[in-house]
Amino acid sequence: MKPFRIAAIGIALAFASCVAGAQAFPTRPIKIVVPLAAGGTGDTLARTVGEAMARELGQPAVIENKPGAGALVGTELVAASPADGYTLLVVSPSHVINPALHANKKTYDPLKGFEPITVFANTHQVIVAHPSVPFNDLAGLIDYAKKNPGKLNYGSAGSGSATHLNMALFLSMAGIDIVHVPYKGSTQARQDVLSGQVQLAMDGLLPLQPLIKDKRLKPIALTSSKRAQSNPEIPVIGEVVKGYASDTWYGLLAPAGTPRDVIARLHAAAVKGLAEPAIRDRLGNLGAEPVGNSPEDFRRMLEREQALWTKVIKDSGAKAD
Incomplete structure (x- = not known):
């Protein structure tokens, strides 16, 4: 029985060591x-x-x-x-x-x-506009862009970013031309739309909340398939451009x-x-x-x-x- 007991104790100690190792993370x-x-x-x-x-x-x-x-x-x-x-x-x-x-x-x-x-x-991405733009909703943006092709510009978090592709998909489906200004991250794009260096930006709703609340930026529309629980007043792009949805x-x-x-x-x-x-x-x-x-x-x-x-x-x- 003694060899068996020694083996059993060894197995138990090895098991305990493994458990302790797992529990030790992180150190x-x-x-x-x-x-x-x-x-x-x-x-x-x-x-x-x-x-x-x-x-x-x-x-x-x-x-x-x-x-x-x-x-x-x-x-x-x-x-x-x-x-x-x-x-x-x-x-x-x-x-x-x-x-x-x-x-x-x-x-x-x-x-x-x-x-x-x-x-x-x-979360949600949203098209926002500087308060100086002559439209307040997505239909107005599309109408203005069609009458003034290439005169509007928008900032994104960078070429190939989700903000860029979400906007590119919208422009393609809406049939409008808005100039892309890529930045190295959304923060820089946000700062420039606030200052009016660009008229529009595609950005996350989360960091824009205080700016929207203070009316420093106009929310135009969300990219999501449904309205945000936090901001049910902001429509989604798909309500105007049928078939558009990007969560x-x-x-x-x-x-x-x-x-x-x-x-x-x-x-x-x-x-x-x-x-x-x-x-x-x-x-x-x-x-x-x-x-x-x-x-x-x-x-x-x-x-x-x-x-x-x-x-x-x-x-x-x-x-x-």
Whole structure:
């Protein structure tokens, strides 16, 4: 019996060591890379949910903004990071858009290169205008643009970004010509539409809330398939341009190969944070609708999004500058 007891004790100790190892994660701060400019929707969501995750994980969540090349810079950085759960990536539809836009460039694989954790929230993109423009709604914008082709311009977060493609799809479906002014992130585009350097911008509803409330910008229409719970007064583009709909989401990924127990720990922390009433209220007031789905559901969604946007890019001929 003695050898059996020794073996049993060894197995128990090994099991306990594995459990302790899983429970030990994380033992140092976690870096959450936002491949977008500070102050935008992705940045705001990352900071809000990151704070809640840090409380649950017992370690700080450090937000690091790495904008550039339509989110390629930050995304490629995380793709090449160790698969240990300490470097994470905030993603939006641009995650599956970029590889299709850069088909001739060797870059990351949006599905094989990452492990899904969860979708933080569904948000909304909105066309906003400087108060000086001579129209107040989408029908007026379309009418003015048709009578004045090429005289309006709009800012986006950059060539090939979701804000660019959402606007390009609208212009194509509406049959109008508005000049694209790409920026290195939505924050710069927002600043220039506020100052009147550009007349229009496609941007996230979340960071625009105070500017809309103070009437410093005119909300024209949302890209989403339905009106926002936070702003039911703002119509969607599809109410005027039939068939148009483009929903916006933000989620969290880890590098491919990250251990399943680490993914589970990160997922649990994010979902618990998203369930906090204060977090839900905060996101809701900003125009974001919390999700917190499973890694498996997130992967299936990424597969659908990849197929959708690859087709849109191919059909439209869109290219990154």
